[in-house]
Amino acid sequence: MHKIVIGQAGGPTAVINASLVGLVEGLYGKAKIYPVNNGYQGLAHDKLEEMDEKQFNWIKEHQFVPGACLGSGRFNFTPELMEQAVHNMKKHDIHTVVFIGGNGTMAALERLSQIAQAMGYELQTIGIPKTVDNDLGHTDHAPGFASAARYIAQSVRNIVKDLEAMRNFEQVRVIETMGRNAGWLALSSGFLRASSCDGPHHIYIPEVSVTKERFIADVESAVKSNGITTIVVSEGFALSGTAKVERQVVNGRLVLGGIANQMEQLIQEHLGYVVRSENLGMNQRSASYAVSLQDRKEAYEVGKQAAQFVLDDMSSIMVNIQRQSTKCYNYTLGQASLTSVAKHGERLLPESFISDVSEYYAWLEPLMGEPITPYPASWR
């Protein structure tokens, strides 16, 4: 019987627990499961205890709950700690590791694989994709992304309507979304746009460089045409020649965030409009009220598929989603090697989606589900 370490790593999503439930349901009764707390930290620190029925039921209760119920987090998983992790698994005779995560998690799993091999320890490794940013390579998309996109698209649509009502008081809203390296999320904010006159009028993404002058001209012309404008910007966007905007969370530790506020100041200074910026915040990865049911279903399925791959003795792979058709949405689950995923690194928006956003929205549609607010059919 397989003995399997399972963990969750990186920022949670609204559906990461659905993947965990798919995984444990696929393995329960067929393998001994060792869930680790706080991602790789739990593995490095030998917190290895076999899951019992009570914990199994407790995990299953979390299928629809945001956050990562095993505890996730950020951890500097050094080569020394990876060796330690292999020693820990050896003590328990565990030869399988399954982790749910994004690029950092997959790269670490790949390195752990190599270190185990160098130590002569047989280790089966399987990754389950998860990221709101959708910047994982070798999968059509990653679970977690569509729910975040759905929250963003509907929120921006609502805030556009709110601004329309306030046009005698303010002219500009600047909305910041997640997206460290790629504009998948920011660009999804226009998905429910009713017409080209409707906001958001401009969306700034890390893939496309824009000068300060061009940005100011964009805003001015949008306000001149419409009286008001809503613009959206990815946290990873920076105006040409400037660094990405970061904020200190404590003594020197930085997280991305603040570009919308910088833009607000530029607009005040150069155009004198009444402007408010806001950041859509942690709701993007936890908004239970905006979850895409398709996303939640796929999250569960990739977890369950990982269980099958474990039992089939496959290794050094990440489960992936392979789209077969967009029009009548159809996909199969498969795998990519962890090496190729790690090598690929952050996946940016393809050029075709940037140059023709309607192509992107057609691709996005089957993942999003119905708009939450029943806007009149005549509006679209």
Add this chain to the structure above:
Amino acid sequence: MHKIVIGQAGGPTAVINASLVGLVEGLYGKAKIYPVNNGYQGLAHDKLEEMDEKQFNWIKEHQFVPGACLGSGRFNFTPELMEQAVHNMKKHDIHTVVFIGGNGTMAALERLSQIAQAMGYELQTIGIPKTVDNDLGHTDHAPGFASAARYIAQSVRNIVKDLEAMRNFEQVRVIETMGRNAGWLALSSGFLRASSCDGPHHIYIPEVSVTKERFIADVESAVKSNGITTIVVSEGFALSGTAKVERQVVNGRLVLGGIANQMEQLIQEHLGYVVRSENLGMNQRSASYAVSLQDRKEAYEVGKQAAQFVLDDMSSIMVNIQRQSTKCYNYTLGQASLTSVAKHGERLLPESFISDVSEYYAWLEPLMGEPITPYPASWR
């Protein structure tokens, strides 16, 4: 046949259009309706055109849409402009004004009434309550509030789960809500709290004064007990001896906002925890995905009741909601004089709700509807 000016004023809510639909459905065919654009500004500037069937249908399409479809906004309705408004109505022989709004809107309606009277012009005035802040007096609560509270309670619950998963990376989240003068919204953030160990651990509201030292001690003790803590603060809260935190939206025009950021800095400086602050933003008044169905129903009903009061020739009143029972939730619609509403001013949280928050949550329960995320029954 009555000729009636109708308008929406102040910040929109997720259900203000439901009130408008209730109002026009109650009046259509029985009165001539003149919807004004941008609230009192439209009335002062004589934008008075009778609604036709096409506009009636267009308004009805907005019943579930956030924002204020007539255009709302902020406007300095001076006594001179009020006289102008009376002249404008005289030209069209209009003797009725119905406005949907909050404290400022009701106070302006009351003054408009007095000015018309002083001018010897017969004017029927009726107010329909609307505010996310819930700070209108002489009504059990105001439509718009419960949907904002539901968005906040579920968002904070979700963000608490997200932080639990990230405890090896960060310790504190500070979440800012709306609430200029009163803590109704901020305090609603704890409505879905599963237990006293669960976040939010502290909620800061304008009604309760707290020193900087006490605040820092609160955060420190919450982190010592739980490892992490989520705290919530109303935008209208200020630490003892400091002014409310405002931000400039353009050359000297200020809006409230920024107390969470100030708290973040204090926590970094004094406690050295990793901390992130965020503001729940405009979603609070436009989150279509978190609307309370009870709130939407009541919003429609107060609009329809206002139409009935018009036809019954009542005047100088605001429609109100009179709670008959909390346990088996039951209410009737009635009225309060605009004079008493204007005199009352901002309604703060009652002492009994502050000293025993469970009493507040029992009061809130029938307005909130079911939690959006099906958290396990065993958690509550």
